[in-house]
Amino acid sequence: MLKRILYLILVFSSFSALAEEIPLKKGLTKPLNITKDVEYYVDESGSSSVDQIVDKEFRKINDQYFLIPFSDKSFWFKVDLTSRETNNEEWVLNFSNQLTENLEIYRQDSLSGKYKHVGTWTINSSRSESLKGQEPYFNFSPRESETILFRIQNKRGMRTEFYIYPASISQDVLLDYASERQLINGLLIFRLFLIVTLSLFVIKDIGFRGYSFLVIIKTLGYWGLINVLNPSFADTIELGGQINFLLYASSPVGVITFSLLVLPLKDLPKWVKNGFYLFLGLTVIAHILVWTEYDWHYVYFGILIVVLSSLYTLGIFALAVLRKLPIQYFYSVPFLVGIGSYLLLNVQILLGIKIPLILILTFFFFTAEILIFIFFLGRIFYQYDLKGRLADQELENERIQSEKLKEIDNLKTSFFTNISHEIKTPLTLISGPLQELRKRNPSEKLLNIMEANVIRLGELVGQILDIQKLESGKERPNIIKADIARQIRLQVMSFESLATSKRIRLNLQQTNDSFEAYFDDDKLNKIVTNLLTNAIKYSSEEGEVSVTVQFENHPKKVLISVADSGQGIEEADIEHIFEKFYQVNSQNHQGSGVGLSLVKELTDLLKGSVRVVSNKGIGTTFMVELPADEDTWRDYINHNTEPTDNFVIRKSSDQPITPTILDQDPNEKKKLILLVEDNPDMQEYLSEILSHEFNLLRAFDGKEGIALASSEVPDLIITDLMMPVMDGLEFSSKIRENTASSHVPIIMLTAKSNKETKLKSLEMGIDHFLTKPFDTDELNGVVNNCLENRAILRKVFSQNVGESITQLKGEINPWEKAFMDNLQDFLENLYHDSSLTVPTIAAHLNMSESQFRRKLKSISTFSPNEYLRKFRLHKAAEKLKNSSKTVSETAFEVGFENLSYFSKIYQEEFGKSPSEASKS
Ligand code: ADP
Numbered sequence: 001m002l003k004r005i006l007y008l009i010l011v012f013s014s015f016s017a018l019a020e021e022i023p024l025k026k027g028l029t030k031p032l033n034i035t036k037d038v039e040y041y042v043d044e045s046g047s048s049s050v051d052q053i054v055d056k057e058f059r060k061i062n063d064q065y066f067l068i069p070f071s072d073k074s075f076w077f078k079v080d081l082t083s084r085e086t087n088n089e090e091w092v093l094n095f096s097n098q099l100t101e102n103l104e105i106y107r108q109d110s111l112s113g114k115y116k117h118v119g120t121w122t123i124n125s126s127r128s129e130s131l132k133g134q135e136p137y138f139n140f141s142p143r144e145s146e147t148i149l150f151r152i153q154n155k156r157g158m159r160t161e162f163y164i165y166p167a168s169i170s171q172d173v174l175l176d177y178a179s180e181r182q183l184i185n186g187l188l189i190f191r192l193f194l195i196v197t198l199s200l201f202v203i204k205d206i207g208f209r210g211y212s213f214l215v216i217i218k219t220l221g222y223w224g225l226i227n228v229l230n231p232s233f234a235d236t237i238e239l240g241g242q243i244n245f246l247l248y249a250s251s252p253v254g255v256i257t258f259s260l261l262v263l264p265l266k267d268l269p270k271w272v273k274n275g276f277y278l279f280l281g282l283t284v285i286a287h288i289l290v291w292t293e294y295d296w297h298y299v300y301f302g303i304l305i306v307v308l309s310s311l312y313t314l315g316i317f318a319l320a321v322l323r324k325l326p327i328q329y330f331y332s333v334p335f336l337v338g339i340g341s342y343l344l345l346n347v348q349i350l351l352g353i354k355i356p357l358i359l360i361l362t363f364f365f366f367t368a369e370i371l372i373f374i375f376f377l378g379r380i381f382y383q384y385d386l387k388g389r390l391a392d393q394e395l396e397n398e399r400i401q402s403e404k405l406k407e408i409d410n411l412k413t414s415f416f417t418n419i420s421h422e423i424k425t426p427l428t429l430i431s432g433p434l435q436e437l438r439k440r441n442p443s444e445k446l447l448n449i450m451e452a453n454v455i456r457l458g459e460l461v462g463q464i465l466d467i468q469k470l471e472s473g474k475e476r477p478n479i480i481k482a483d484i485a486r487q488i489r490l491q492v493m494s495f496e497s498l499a500t501s502k503r504i505r506l507n508l509q510q511t512n513d514s515f516e517a518y519f520d521d522d523k524l525n526k527i528v529t530n531l532l533t534n535a536i537k538y539s540s541e542e543g544e545v546s547v548t549v550q551f552e553n554h555p556k557k558v559l560i561s562v563a564d565s566g567q568g569i570e571e572a573d574i575e576h577i578f579e580k581f582y583q584v585n586s587q588n589h590q591g592s593g594v595g596l597s598l599v600k601e602l603t604d605l606l607k608g609s610v611r612v613v614s615n616k617g618i619g620t621t622f623m624v625e626l627p628a629d630e631d632t633w634r635d636y637i638n639h640n641t642e643p644t645d646n647f648v649i650r651k652s653s654d655q656p657i658t659p660t661i662l663d664q665d666p667n668e669k670k671k672l673i674l675l676v677e678d679n680p681d682m683q684e685y686l687s688e689i690l691s692h693e694f695n696l697l698r699a700f701d702g703k704e705g706i707a708l709a710s711s712e713v714p715d716l717i718i719t720d721l722m723m724p725v726m727d728g729l730e731f732s733s734k735i736r737e738n739t740a741s742s743h744v745p746i747i748m749l750t751a752k753s754n755k756e757t758k759l760k761s762l763e764m765g766i767d768h769f770l771t772k773p774f775d776t777d778e779l780n781g782v783v784n785n786c787l788e789n790r791a792i793l794r795k796v797f798s799q800n801v802g803e804s805i806t807q808l809k810g811e812i813n814p815w816e817k818a819f820m821d822n823l824q825d826f827l828e829n830l831y832h833d834s835s836l837t838v839p840t841i842a843a844h845l846n847m848s849e850s851q852f853r854r855k856l857k858s859i860s861t862f863s864p865n866e867y868l869r870k871f872r873l874h875k876a877a878e879k880l881k882n883s884s885k886t887v888s889e890t891a892f893e894v895g896f897e898n899l900s901y902f903s904k905i906y907q908e909e910f911g912k913s914p915s916e917a918s919k920s
Helices: 002-013 125-132 167-202 206-225 237-248 251-262 270-292 296-322 329-351 358-440 445-471 484-493 496-501 521-537 595-605 630-636 680-690 702-712 728-737 755-763 776-799 814-830 838-844 849-860 864-882 887-893 899-910 914-919
Strands: 039-043 066-068 074-082 091-095 102-108 115-122 137-140 145-153 158-160 162-166 480-483 505-510 516-519 544-552 557-564 609-615 619-627 660-662 672-676 695-699 716-720 746-750 768-771
Touching (some): 074 162, 091 167, 115 137, 137 145, 167 206, 167 358, 206 237, 237 270, 237 296, 251 270, 251 329, 270 296, 296 329, 358 445, 445 595, 445 680, 480 484, 484 505, 484 516, 484 544, 496 505, 516 630, 521 557, 521 619, 595 609, 595 619, 672 680, 672 702, 680 776, 695 702, 702 716, 702 728, 702 849, 716 776, 728 746, 728 755, 746 776, 776 849, 814 849, 838 864, 864 914, 887 899, 887 914
Parallel strands (some): 672 695, 716 746, 746 768
Antiparallel strands (some): 074 145, 091 137, 091 162, 102 115, 102 145, 480 516, 544 557, 557 619
16 A cells, blocks of 8 residues: 555656557556546436437536546546557556446457447346455556556545556565555554453443444444445445445444543533434434435435544544643544545545545545554553552452441440440439329429420430340330231321321221231330431421321232421432431431331331332332231231220320510510520420529520510520531521520530530620530529629619720620711701601611610610610710800700700719819
8 A cells, every 4th residue: 555655646646748648568567557648528317328429519527536426416437548569468458446346448449440349247246256455447458559448437426546557567566565455454454353352351441342343344444445344245236335325324324423432521511411322313314325225415414424423533632622621632643544544435435525645645634543552552451450440449449438437326326325335324314204294283384395205315315225125126016916907097096196287187098907927026116216306407488298097918918108398308418318327407307217127127127118108298108018928927926915096196295386576574574585496395494494583585496595585685595506408507697697686695505515606606606505415503694794784784874874995894795886976976966956756766776666675775775765865964974064155055056955964964964063073
């Protein structure tokens, strides 16, 4: 091939002017390219006979090769030969394109001067000659001067050259061509074999596999271009053309598959992928069309798709490089070089433009691709090996980590188990006396809270112990034969009161009212209880919880589904909720994360399964399936146990969940405390303790709390740290941002209080922490302490009316200071205006009159009017002392219009009359 190319260049550069006849010279040892002296005529109809065209005007090609376009036309070529020195030696006329579909050869008869048909060559006629090479050729013994005419009909566009050489060297030439082709073919087959084997057994990397698929398609494409497969199958020109088309026009499939595998599509615009799919679709359409009819338009369309998809692919890779995206260079570079080679070849025949160096460039890119890939192969090996080793290491790390986690988990379980055992005794000792107390004080509200919480604590301890037992494998199913439908009905009914108190509709539907089956009553109860507790706990008011039970026969089976219309679970959390101690958002709800893991362990033990389907914001459905047939449980049946009828009726100790204002007596001088706490029991407990001494406001979350704080301006706020909607820190910061409530002292209840939370809380102006559990005295102590501090401060403020706030001593928080500064600045400018009223001042401070009154009173003990009067009197005292103005002038200057009223209150305030003050 290379020889031929060099030869081509030589011929090209020594291209000389017009030669009419081609002399057949003796001693020619290489084929002679005679293309430029060949003349051609285009028969537009495609059907003219030799006699019809013989007198037409032929034009000289005058170039080293000729491009036959895609068409139905016939191309006639005329070669004028002279052979004075050849002594009847045989010659060969050679046409360089093996994809020539139909070639007819005519020779002028020496007697009649007419052209006679002497040979036909079709794309599938090289069948028997394939060893010699598949380019069409024509053997003849020339006369002294003679003209050979031939006609080429080709639907596919192609490039062709015409060569002539003596038959004596034809064997050499054919061998030359054959060995050239075999060399390339061998190289390609070797590459194909190497890459496919590596990708199947060694480098199991997706990029490598994409590349090997591409190599398969490209190799087939090459075979299509040299017409190798075709002679073995085809017996018509159409079929020959179609088989070749299938091979050489499938390259977009390889190119696009490779691109889709190697490009980081998620970082590229969406249209990139769609573009690839579009070209894939168009390729398939082209093939369908060509296989329906071998029409040149369809073939043209197929090649057009090859060219456009290659350009598109090059563009997308350029885009990826520009965006600095990883494109697996080891594969992409040879790939792109390969595309370049095929693109050049096709663009030329598609557009019919002549690119002089095309063959050299094509060959250059063709070999470059192979060489570059071989060069990169070592790197690919290395990288693949490294990746493998890293993956192994990661796997090992993961194993170690999961072992550690398991260890920690076990530690936690054993820790909780120990604690639970410890708690059991005191719990019993609380629960007994509690029942005694209940008998003595049947109406005591605090006992409700205690009872509900003793049950809750008891259940939690029980669950932890159950889990530990299940995990240790000591627990066995205790199977009874009974009416399972009845048991489930009773279990669900025990939740009715709880559901009603939360205004949740609880439905139960069973396929049978009664169903004899084999099951573990106690464990089933635990499963149903846990699922129902969660369904109710995680549903909001007015929600709905539906329990649906299906009973199946042959074999007996129970399918329980518990569906709620609650908050739902995030997709990412679903896989974890059955893990021990896992809580989706431990901030917002009480719980331990034990319930569902117990359900899982129990269903496993009972040879069943549990599944969950959830939509965030819409609801959650848990589905439990349990086998209930005799065969499954034969070894576990206990004939001595009866199904229980004794279910704990689940009740809420909750109070109505709306913010309430309790015990407010406006005449009484009780201080007003706002409780913000989501746990109704804790609310109740705090209220019980505080309601004797204080007026109380109650809110169940931060949002309600903020609204109440702003409208009622309490003297103190007690808030929990962990609450739904917003936590205590966020709540406090909102309280401080609101002018009306910014000064109110805040006590924060915390279960866990680390240093960080404390620091953050101090920044937010939280005055006190109270760590749970706390007792009555502690709470009273902290509340009183807080209020006393406030009283001291109030005293400071009240004694220093009219003085700059910065001079005041004592604990002033920045929010109070800002408020007082603002108030004093405003009064400083306007106190002399006798028409200044309280509503004007409140409006300036962005508060309602009542907010302003409550706030000022709580900071300074004075009502706004008192404060304004005092402010003016203090200003008057200053003025009387420092200026020589008369009393009435001074009174007027500080905004008093009535002199005797001024004198009276001045006397009251300072114990002496204004005139006395002025004299001194
Ligand atoms: P917990 O004591 O926290 O309720 P569970 O093991 O019972 O522990 O549940 C684990 C987590 O699964 C809970 O923290 C909760 O977020 C979520 N979860 C369980 N049931 C539901 C439900 N019906 N709706 C929404 N979330 C649920």
